[in-house]
Amino acid sequence: MRSLLTGVQAQKASNVLADRLREGILTGALAEGAPLPNERALADMSGVSRASVREALRLLEVEGLVRTRSGRGGGSVPHLPGADMLERSIRLFTRGQRVRFGALLETRSAIEPQLARLAALNRTEEDLARLAQIQARFEDDSVGVSAWTHMNVDWHLAVVVASRNELLIGIWKAVSSLMHEATGLEEPYNLPEVRVAVRRVHRRILDAIQKGDGEAAARRMARHLDAYVAHIKPQAPPDLEV
Amino acid sequence: MRSLLTGVQAQKASNVLADRLREGILTGALAEGAPLPNERALADMSGVSRASVREALRLLEVEGLVRTRSGRGGGSVPHLPGADMLERSIRLFTRGQRVRFGALLETRSAIEPQLARLAALNRTEEDLARLAQIQARFEDDSVGVSAWTHMNVDWHLAVVVASRNELLIGIWKAVSSLMHEATGLEEPYNLPEVRVAVRRVHRRILDAIQKGDGEAAARRMARHLDAYVAHIKPQAPPDLEV
DNA sequence: CAATTATTAAAGGTCAGACCTTTATTGACT
DNA sequence: AGTCAATAAAGGTCTGACCTTTAATAATTG
Numbered sequence: 001m002r003s004l005l006t007g008v009q010a011q012k013a014s015n016v017l018a019d020r021l022r023e024g025i026l027t028g029a030l031a032e033g034a035p036l037p038n039e040r041a042l043a044d045m046s047g048v049s050r051a052s053v054r055e056a057l058r059l060l061e062v063e064g065l066v067r068t069r070s071g072r073g074g075g076s077v078p079h080l081p082g083a084d085m086l087e088r089s090i091r092l093f094t095r096g097q098r099v100r101f102g103a104l105l106e107t108r109s110a111i112e113p114q115l116a117r118l119a120a121l122n123r124t125e126e127d128l129a130r131l132a133q134i135q136a137r138f139e140d141d142s143v144g145v146s147a148w149t150h151m152n153v154d155w156h157l158a159v160v161v162a163s164r165n166e167l168l169i170g171i172w173k174a175v176s177s178l179m180h181e182a183t184g185l186e187e188p189y190n191l192p193e194v195r196v197a198v199r200r201v202h203r204r205i206l207d208a209i210q211k212g213d214g215e216a217a218a219r220r221m222a223r224h225l226d227a228y229v230a231h232i233k234p235q236a237p238p239d240l241e242v
Numbered sequence: 243m244r245s246l247l248t249g250v251q252a253q254k255a256s257n258v259l260a261d262r263l264r265e266g267i268l269t270g271a272l273a274e275g276a277p278l279p280n281e282r283a284l285a286d287m288s289g290v291s292r293a294s295v296r297e298a299l300r301l302l303e304v305e306g307l308v309r310t311r312s313g314r315g316g317g318s319v320p321h322l323p324g325a326d327m328l329e330r331s332i333r334l335f336t337r338g339q340r341v342r343f344g345a346l347l348e349t350r351s352a353i354e355p356q357l358a359r360l361a362a363l364n365r366t367e368e369d370l371a372r373l374a375q376i377q378a379r380f381e382d383d384s385v386g387v388s389a390w391t392h393m394n395v396d397w398h399l400a401v402v403v404a405s406r407n408e409l410l411i412g413i414w415k416a417v418s419s420l421m422h423e424a425t426g427l428e429e430p431y432n433l434p435e436v437r438v439a440v441r442r443v444h445r446r447i448l449d450a451i452q453k454g455d456g457e458a459a460a461r462r463m464a465r466h467l468d469a470y471v472a473h474i475k476p477q478a479p480p481d482l483e484v
Numbered sequence: 485c486a487a488t489t490a491t492t493a494a495a496g497g498t499c500a501g502a503c504c505t506t507t508a509t510t511g512a513c514t
Numbered sequence: 515a516g517t518c519a520a521t522a523a524a525g526g527t528c529t530g531a532c533c534t535t536t537a538a539t540a541a542t543t544g
Contacts (some may be wrong), residue, residue, distance in 0.1 A: 012525095012526070012527095013526080013527070014300075014526090014527095026337045026338060032264075038453055038494080038496080039495080039496070040495090048527080048528090049528045049529070050528090050530095051293060051526090051527065051528070051529090052526085052527065052528085053244045054297070054496085054497090055296070055297070055300055055526095058256075058297055058300055058301065058304075059300065059304055062300075062305060063304060063331075063334055064334065064338075064485060065334070065338070066543080067394075069496080069498075069535095069536085070493090070495065070496045070497070070534075070535045070536070071491095071494075071495060071534085071535040071536025071537065072493060072494040072495055072496095072535080072536050072537040073494075073495075073536070073537050073538080074494080074495050074496060074536070075494095075495065075496080076496090080338035080339065081331075081334045081335050081338040081339075082335075082338070082339070083335075085331060085335065086331060086335050086336070087330070088331075089305075089328060089331035089410070090321075091328065092305055092306065092307070092323045093323050093325075093327060093409070093412055094270075094304070094409060095268045096267075096268060096306075096307070096322035096323040096324070097322065097323075097324070097408045097409075097412075097414075099408050099409050103407045103408060103410070104409065106356065106360065106407050107353075107407070107409050107410050107413070109356070110352060110353045110355075110356035110357075110410060111349075111352045111353060113352075114348065114351070114352035114464050115352075118348060136428050139257075142421065160329040165345045165349070166339045166341050166345060166408050167332070167335070167336060167339075167341050167345045167346065167349050167417075168345070168348065168349050168352060170339075170350070171413060175409075182524060198529085228491070229530090230252060234518070252496070254496095254498095255497080255498070256497090256498095263503095280523080280524060280525080281524085281525070282524090290498080290499090291498060291499045291500070292499085292500085292501095293497090293498065293499070293500090294497085294498065294499085296525090297497095297528090310525075311507085311525080312505075312506050312507070312524065312525045312526070312544070313505085313506040313508065313523075313524060314506080314507050314508045314509070314521095314522060314523040314524055314525095315507070315508050315509085315524075315531085316506080316507070316508090316523080316524050317523095317524065317525080318525090363502030437520060476522075
């Protein structure tokens, strides 16, 4: 008797509505960009109060599934969750779990070589063109350390994007963003010999990507990251938290 | 003149309150498990209405930072976001971005060898004991395919947990959970020769982990996953979406 | 006529207060 | 002691008013 009735648990109205809207958005029934009815109309249509409608919309907003704007012409529009949402939740996870800075390094070292491998296998001509263009910008040695670091980020991002694996790309973006926050972008790119070495290894990695040699791309990227870790690790105390 | 006034943007009351509570929880000022004041009290204390308090709590709930229960003795208690939260958001991301099933396989293949390497370096005696215990259960060949699959999941989870990298562990859990949903756990563990092969490679991986040989552990795990991919890939249409 | 400025309307944001539902505790009655 | 009813404490919901933000429109003016 008891077991028959467990699990019925009256769902909260806002959750029920949020579930429906979420499914609609994820399946595409509610097209991205096409505004939802306003809150009062949703309340009338769904038979729940406006307060509950608002809670449902708030759930979806936090999940990255709608964007809400005030004022005339505002409202809630469906939006597919992207890398920014992933970054937010990975940030919360790392802060909440007190994840070590070293764990971020390990994560990046785990995935970026694979991203390089996939880039070698899946890159398009446009990818190669963009990579070549970014690589060319490295030749200018007159730029400051900040600009150089940004170029470096752009280079890695371009490689990563060429992999065509959206999930790994999203994770990579989140992790490297957290890393850059933690290091304050204070990377060792002021030393001329470091710049020369980075330029050379970047060239070799691109070479492998261009030739479609996934193994070489992965191997070289792994070594490149090991060198980076060797540079950065001594500066960060072992128990640094993000 | 214009530029002086941009960015002031009156924050919503619920967001301000949520931000404060979030910081309190993440910094530990609001201890996990110690219940927050009830909604009416929070409203009085913060000077905003109960509706706004509720919205703030709802934000935090979706972020996995509080758990809320109804009824007497209920209320909202702080809670540090864990792997379950990460899994929810990775699930939303994969569905929203229409991530291919193959991308999940690639992600797992990217991180699990590194997890095995870290396990070899960081495993404790307890980890080894648990792994040995799980390995022993594999010797019993009479179990059904479902039980065998569960054992297999347990084995991989135990390896992964031994790595002591909470971020990679969280990502691994999320990805493998999504994979199992997509495949419906219909894995090829009914064939005796597959079972023998899996048992053997598991043994060799554990061997490397026990010896602290990270390279071997990573290499063997990578091969093991390649074999798994080779088994599973033909069954899944290339454009299968999660 | 064109540029600016006021007005209005449409939406979300907030509030107050009542009432409902769920759940744990307490107490009364076997 | 065990069961069942009453109570209390919390979240959940509803209503309806009002405030604030923002875009569109109308009025004004150089």
